[in-house]
Amino acid sequence: MSKPTDLVQGTLDLLILKTIALEPMHGWAIAQRIRQVSKDVLQVNQGALYPALHRLEQQGWIEAEWGESENNRRAKYYSLTKSGKKYLQSEQANWERLAAAIGLVLKTA
Amino acid sequence: MRWLRSISNRLRNLFRKDVVERETDQELRFHLERQIALHAAAGISPEEARRAALLEFGGVEQFKEECREARGVNRIESLLADVRYGFRSLRKSPGFAIVSVLTLALGIGANTAIFSMVNALLLHPYNFRDLDSLARVWEDRGIDEGYDARYIAPADADDLRSSNGIFEGLTTYRFQSFGLGTEGDVQPILGCTVSANFFDVLAVTPAAGRLFSAAEEQTGADQVAILSYGSWQRRFGGDPQLLGETISLNGRVYTVVGIMPKDFDYPVPVELWVPLALTPAEKVDRTQLSLNALARLKSGVSVSQASAVLASFSHRLEQEYPKTNAGRATTLLQLRKELYMFTLPLFLLLQAAAGFVLLLACANLANLVFARMIGRQREIALRAALGASRSRLGQLFLSETLLYSTTAGVVAIAASFASVRALRTSIPVGWTKWVPGWDGIRIDSSDLAFTILAAGGVGLFLGLATMLHTSRVEPNKTLKETGTGTVTRAKRRVRSALVVAQVMIALILLVCAGQTIQGFVRLANVYQGFQPASVLKIEISLPEKVYADNVKITNFYQQLLRGTTSLPGVQHASLVTNPPASNVDNETTFFSIEGQPALKASETPSADLQIASPDFFDTLRISSVAGRTFSDADNADAARVAVINRGMAMRFWPKGNALGHRIKLGAADSTEPWLTIVGVVGDVRQNWWNPVTRPVIYKPFVQSPQRSMTLLLRTTSNPTSYASGVRDIVRQMDPGIALRGVNTLEEEIADSIAIVRIMGILMGIFGLVALALSSIGVYGVLSESVAQRTHEIGIRLALGANPRDLMKLILGQALKLTAIGLAIAVPCAVAISWTMASMIFGVVTVDFAILAGFTALLLLVALGAGYLPARRAIGVDPVVSLRYE
Numbered sequence: 004m005s006k007p008t009d010l011v012q013g014t015l016d017l018l019i020l021k022t023i024a025l026e027p028m029h030g031w032a033i034a035q036r037i038r039q040v041s042k043d044v045l046q047v048n049q050g051a052l053y054p055a056l057h058r059l060e061q062q063g064w065i066e067a068e069w070g071e072s073e074n075n076r077r078a079k080y081y082s083l084t085k086s087g088k089k090y091l092q093s094e095q096a097n098w099e100r101l102a103a104a105i106g107l108v109l110k111t112a
Numbered sequence: 113m114r115w116l117r118s119i120s121n122r123l124r125n126l127f128r129k130d131v132v133e134r135e136t137d138q139e140l141r142f143h144l145e146r147q148i149a150l151h152a153a154a155g156i157s158p159e160e161a162r163r164a165a166l167l168e169f170g171g172v173e174q175f176k177e178e179c180r181e182a183r184g185v186n187r188i189e190s191l192l193a194d195v196r197y198g199f200r201s202l203r204k205s206p207g208f209a210i211v212s213v214l215t216l217a218l219g220i221g222a223n224t225a226i227f228s229m230v231n232a233l234l235l236h237p238y239n240f241r242d243l244d245s246l247a248r249v250w251e252d253r254g255i256d257e258g259y260d261a262r263y264i265a266p267a268d269a270d271d272l273r274s275s276n277g278i279f280e281g282l283t284t285y286r287f288q289s290f291g292l293g294t295e296g297d298v299q300p301i302l303g304c305t306v307s308a309n310f311f312d313v314l315a316v317t318p319a320a321g322r323l324f325s326a327a328e329e330q331t332g333a334d335q336v337a338i339l340s341y342g343s344w345q346r347r348f349g350g351d352p353q354l355l356g357e358t359i360s361l362n363g364r365v366y367t368v369v370g371i372m373p374k375d376f377d378y379p380v381p382v383e384l385w386v387p388l389a390l391t392p393a394e395k396v397d398r399t400q401l402s403l404n405a406l407a408r409l410k411s412g413v414s415v416s417q418a419s420a421v422l423a424s425f426s427h428r429l430e431q432e433y434p435k436t437n438a439g440r441a442t443t444l445l446q447l448r449k450e451l452y453m454f455t456l457p458l459f460l461l462l463q464a465a466a467g468f469v470l471l472l473a474c475a476n477l478a479n480l481v482f483a484r485m486i487g488r489q490r491e492i493a494l495r496a497a498l499g500a501s502r503s504r505l506g507q508l509f510l511s512e513t514l515l516y517s518t519t520a521g522v523v524a525i526a527a528s529f530a531s532v533r534a535l536r537t538s539i540p541v542g543w544t545k546w547v548p549g550w551d552g553i554r555i556d557s558s559d560l561a562f563t564i565l566a567a568g569g570v571g572l573f574l575g576l577a578t579m580l581h582t583s584r585v586e587p588n589k590t591l592k593e594t595g596t597g598t599v600t601r602a603k604r605r606v607r608s609a610l611v612v613a614q615v616m617i618a619l620i621l622l623v624c625a626g627q628t629i630q631g632f633v634r635l636a637n638v639y640q641g642f643q644p645a646s647v648l649k650i651e652i653s654l655p656e657k658v659y660a661d662n663v664k665i666t667n668f669y670q671q672l673l674r675g676t677t678s679l680p681g682v683q684h685a686s687l688v689t690n691p692p693a694s695n696v697d698n699e700t701t702f703f704s705i706e707g708q709p710a711l712k713a714s715e716t717p718s719a720d721l722q723i724a725s726p727d728f729f730d731t732l733r734i735s736s737v738a739g740r741t742f743s744d745a746d747n748a749d750a751a752r753v754a755v756i757n758r759g760m761a762m763r764f765w766p767k768g769n770a771l772g773h774r775i776k777l778g779a780a781d782s783t784e785p786w787l788t789i790v791g792v793v794g795d796v797r798q799n800w801w802n803p804v805t806r807p808v809i810y811k812p813f814v815q816s817p818q819r820s821m822t823l824l825l826r827t828t829s830n831p832t833s834y835a836s837g838v839r840d841i842v843r844q845m846d847p848g849i850a851l852r853g854v855n856t857l858e859e860e861i862a863d864s865i866a867i868v869r870i871m872g873i874l875m876g877i878f879g880l881v882a883l884a885l886s887s888i889g890v891y892g893v894l895s896e897s898v899a900q901r902t903h904e905i906g907i908r909l910a911l912g913a914n915p916r917d918l919m920k921l922i923l924g925q926a927l928k929l930t931a932i933g934l935a936i937a938v939p940c941a942v943a944i945s946w947t948m949a950s951m952i953f954g955v956v957t958v959d960f961a962i963l964a965g966f967t968a969l970l971l972l973v974a975l976g977a978g979y980l981p982a983r984r985a986i987g988v989d990p991v992v993s994l995r996y997e
Contacts, residue, residue: 061118
């Protein structure tokens with residue numbers, strides 16, 4: 004098995020936003036979800052997740068609330084704000100355009 | 113919304129720091145616990161699971177710090193720390209703090225005060241709606257000067273009103289003196305007769321009552337009046353029942369129909385306005401330019417478009433009525449600009465000077481800050497070595513300089529309230545009416561905004577300059593050095609450049625100030641050709657109704673003159689239409705010289721016209737140049753005579769043979785009588801802005817009596833003590849006559865140039881401040897550079913150098929910098945002086961003596977600034993100075 008791919012610079016934000024778009028989640032669950040959904044290809048550096056979460060909260064894309072976790076512990080749950088949803092849409096569209104363009108270049112060049 | 117959330121987050125992060133920190137701890141711990149549980153579930157020992165989880169997570173403390181960074185806590189915290197540090201270092205060196213804050217406060221405060229003046233006088237002289245579309249309109253005959261000569265003929269104004277598409281409205285007015293009240297208690301007041309649309313054109317509404325209707329422009333229907341707010345308060349005690357009541361003006365009964373709001377005082381603060389009811393003859397008159405006109409331009413019509421339309425309008429009139437309208441150009445000037453035609457360049461000069469003072473203050477402070485930076489080199493190197501980034505250091509400097517400049521801004525604002533009050537009360541109350549907007553000088557929001565901008569700008573500028581100045585700190589090198597740190601060549605060059613700039617600005621400012629002050633001093637002495645001391649001035653106006661014909665007017669004034677001459681202590685009593693320093697231009701008139709017909713209408717000569725009684729020239733001690741002055745023999749039945757001034761004699765009879773020639777007012781074929789020139793008298797300046805040698809024709813009072821005259825008395829002692837005597841005489845002759853403008857001629861002169869004097873004083877203050885600031889600056893830099901060479905000087909002395917040579921070396925350095933500054937400044941100062949001289953109507957003249965004087969002065973200052981520290985350094989025992997570190 005090859006080494007899990009390092010995250011491309013700047014894509015962590017996008018992954019976090021997309022992951023919590025469905026339901027509010029705490030940090031650990033976000034890391035697990037990204038890993039599972041990407042079938043272990045994307046390995047989030049666990050510690051680095053938190054500065055990213057705090058930054059996104061500071062920028063107002065996401066908001067945090069303390070709640071009960073699955074195992075009855077207090078955990079900080081993150082969810083998208085209204086402007087965060089819009090931001091995610093535009094970022095996702097950007098990413099898809101970029102990925103498609105790179106794919107095109109790789110196929111034809 | 114997003115930014116709102118962001119701000120509330122930020123505030124929470126800042127003020128609930130401990131809570132936020134605890135939450136972060138909790139959050140990370142939760143993560144680790146879950147991860148450990150995950151591994152434990154896979155069946156490894158608890159210790160192993162813990163180790164694996166921590167390994168996967170990475171450095172916990174490091175990420176906590178990154179979280180803090182992400183929340184933006186550090187930036188604000190460090191800013192606060194910097195400001196605290198700034199305060200601490202200010203407290204530690206209070207001398208430096210006080211000097212820098214005061215220097216800046218001086219610079220900023222000077223700008224605030226001048227800006228408040230410019231703001232009130234130039235930007236908002238009146239608070240009319242859409243001030244820029246209001247303009248004065250007049251017919252320029254090419255001979256008139258000054259703003260009292262801006263008149264239009266009634267018929268021309270009528271044509272203009274009805275025939276063009278550029279004006280929304282055009283209104284006419286003229287001043288009139290009234291006697292208010294009934295016999296025995298008549299108060300002289302100044303009023304204004306205005307056409308019915310006057311207030312509509314200005315777009316003002318009365319505070320109470322109504323405006324005039326068009327029907328009230330007819331004689332007979334015109335006995336209605338609108339009072340000014342001040343007049344209503346002062347004379348009628350603010351009586352709310354006054355509307356509809358009647359008052360007596362010049363013996364006629366007027367109904368009060370309106371009261372204007374408090375701040376309305378156009379054209380000048382008058383007591384009341386009445387309708388302008390022209391006689392049928394006046395209405396069709398094109399010869400006399402007798403009315404003032406004010407127009408509001410249609411929106412979208414520019415001044416230049418309007419001027420073009422007016423030019424073709426005057427051309428049409430010229431062709432239609434060549435006899436009266438030849439050579440007249442209808443002219444228009446925005447109301448805002450009209451007032452300050454003469455003084456605008458002065459205001460701009462003052463603002464520029466204030467700006468220069470601020471620049472000097474900045475240069476000075478930059479020097480001080482740089483000098484301190486050298487002392488702080490080790491501290492900065494240490495910070496850099498400990499990992500402070502350049503932007504982090506920049507933030508430190510910026511917060512320090514912003515701290516100075518904001519403190520200075522606060523001091524400046526506090527001081528400007530006082531200085532603006534001083535400014536406002538610095539001209540006599542009676543004269544503020546000549547300066548619309550003067551009473552409005554105060555610190556308002558735009559002045560505060562200006563000050564805050566200036567303070568912020570200065571702080572930013574200084575901070576950036578410091579940043580650039582200290583950009584290349586080499587911690588390794590600096591920290592290894594011992595002692596006071598060294599100054600690199602590049603840095604010394606920056607500071608030398610500052611000295612050069614300071615010397616430069618100082619010289620330019622000093623020369624401008626010097627020349628302006630010299631100009632003002634000259635202005636204060638412009639009233640030459642007569643002696644104002646011990647002369648009393650009283651204005652008298654006879655009501656038209658009672659004094660309907662010349663005989664009555666002449667009799668009244670003859671009796672008055674006889675009565676006042678016989679008062680003990682009165683040497684001469686006389687009458688004149690317009691005494692010097694009245695702030696009113698003389699009436700100008702065309703005249704024809706017998707035997708020298710003008711070829712074209714535009715070449716007809718013109719002169720000022722004055723009417724005077726025989727003793728006038730003796731009263732003011734105006735010298736007689738040739739021939740005689742008037743005598744009692746020049747009465748109504750005698751041959752018509754005139755006296756002219758020297759300027760007129762020189763211009764029209766350069767060979768000196770003016771006596772005996774005959775002139776006639778108006779065209780040669782008019783019905784005016786020929787006047788024989790019987791005398792030539794010395795030139796007298798009418799007002800400070802009038803050229804002194806302007807031609808003047810004096811006519812004897814008895815041969816052309818006027819109702820409004822000014823009585824002048826030359827007395828042997830305190831002139832004001834004679835006022836009551838004159839009042840008694842007048843009351844005995846006619847109790848219905850009021851005396852106005854009782855004042856000594858000397859005070860009139862002082863008052864008339866009050867605003868000019870204030871500007872001179874301000875320029876003087878700026879000049880002195882410039883001198884002080886630049887002296888301090890030059891001294892500071894030189895003494896410091898000498899102090900840094902103490903060690904070197906010690907070695908030189910120990911090796912046997914001649915102290916005199918050393919002194920020469922140090923002084924040479926000081927002089928070199930100063931000389932460079934002066935070399936740049938002298939041509940600049942000359943160029944600026946030329947511009948000023950061309951802009952400021954002869955107040956300023958280029959004076960090379962002043963230039964040379966201040967150049968020498970600055971050289972002396974530099975010599976002193978170099979000599980004192982040099983002597984100290986050389987006087988020190990080499991043993992001591994070698995130890996000096």
